[in-house]
């Protein structure tokens with residue numbers, strides 16, 4: 139597969155260089171609401187890293203700080219060694235960002251949507267057409283490239299937005315809930331394309347989700363976030379093994395036949411509530427999901 143990338147782009151991640159992302163005591167408060175409350179995080183070059191948490195955990199706020207859309211003091215966020223506060227433009231050039239709010243224009247074709255991003259991100263004029271075509275091919279939209287985005291299905295719109303983010307050949311691709319509101323087949327398809335692009339380019343991927351099954355299947359490591367704080371970090375296997383050890387040490391695993399813990403169990407252990415936000419639905423978790431799904435539907439329809 140040919141994926142849009144600059145000449146000389148090394149497909150293997152440089153593990154000797156700085157972390158793809160480093161957050162040190164990252165904080166962001168909206169008035170008295172501590173949306174992000176002292177987050178330390180390292181994402182290694184080339185990994186797919188999942189930020190997991192229920193509605194309101196602080197994932198989007200953290201992502202907006204990382205993408206320089208919210209101002210944070212120097213020293214809190216670095217992308218490939220560049221400080222988000224001091225070197226904002228350098229950081230932006232390294233990032234591809236697919237926000238939760240849908241960003242494709244339904245009145246433009248798929249190709250025009252991606253071309254717009256190529257212009258905004260200063261892809262050299264003579265490379266643009268080839269890079270746009272390669273980004274569309276990377277997400278399986280070549281056949282539909284000249285149709286209006288307003289005629290696309292929800293999964294196709296999400297893939298189009300992925301192509302928009304890929305056309306500038308980012309080193310760190312950030313996806314905020316990339317599969318929210320999609321049916322299981324479309325979710326699988328979006329993930330297949332993310333994985334193929336990652337393998338083809340060696341880019342680092344940071345993704346937020348509250349779908350545990352997606353995190354289990356697609357992330358090398360995950361951070362469990364709850365009420366603005368990171369409660370645990372590791373590969374899904376490490377986190378599950380840690381819970382088995384914790385249960386053994388407290389004697390909790392001795393009753394009945396052993397059951398392999400899920401990431402949901404791990405999250406409950408560290409956060410005291412489920413990743414599905416069941417305990418937080420009273421403050422609107424379900425409503426926000428419905429609202430988001432509607433937003434997706436209205437853009438697609």
Ligand SMILES: Nc1ncnc2c1ncn2[C@@H]1O[C@H](COP(=O)(O)OP(=O)(O)OP(=O)(O)O)[C@@H](O)[C@H]1O
Nearest residue numbers: 168171173191192193194195196197198199200426
């Ligand atoms: N613009 C804002 N003004 C005030 N409070 C906000 C704002 N944006 C987010 N918050 C609050 O900050 C907290 C974290 O919200 P955030 O959207 O970062 O969580 P999240 O984990 O991304 O949730 P979701 O999965 O629902 O998007 C919540 O309590 C939320 O109500």
